[in-house]
Amino acid sequence: GAVVSQHPSRVICKSGTSVKIECRSLDFQATTMFWYRQFPKQSLMLMATSNEGSKATYEQGVEKDKFLINHASLTLSTLTVTSAHPEDSSFYICSAPPTGPDHEQYFGPGTRLTVT
């Protein structure tokens, strides 16, 4: 199946700094990518839909100025957590459906963010 990568897999940052997480589709193009946040033993909560060439669509309650999303190309979306605080510590997962009729979605391996 298709592969989605995320980088970094783990990151520790200090409170008040920003951190960027990359999501790449390695062998297919994706005009849309999704960003999720997952707290321990909980489900995936959709944060935003990343759209290539246009602005991201954020879910209710997600601060767009805090979680900056850029879909720079058909294979890359980035999530930047700005002015991170300890409550932003979580597991962030991206997913991407290939362009076309297939309704499969492929998930990245996730990024564990710890804010100290």
Add this chain to the structure above:
Amino acid sequence: AQTVTQSQPEMSVQEAETVTLSCTYDTSENNYYLFWYKQPPSRQMILVIRQEAYKQQNATENRFSVNFQKAAKSFSLKISDSQLGDTAMYFCAFMPLGSARQLTFGSGTQLTVLP
């Protein structure tokens, strides 16, 4: 808006036995997809099985099968001959057809296969 409900937070099963995980959903859509995803301790999301709502035949994938009851909005997952590697969190998910392919997930069921 769609909702997906998994009423079993935790389940356990003996190795080689069969277990069924429950999922119900609510939607006004007529055409959609349903999925079961597995998330092992590595936290990589893995597709287990999917069902197109317009297909009456229940999907099967080796030891995994579903019981899809469209009228009841029920979508349970049966795992036969359970293996230790099946230990994981299982999420039921819904996706409307023709959407931007947004998935709505249930709260998950932690399945433990006991040796």
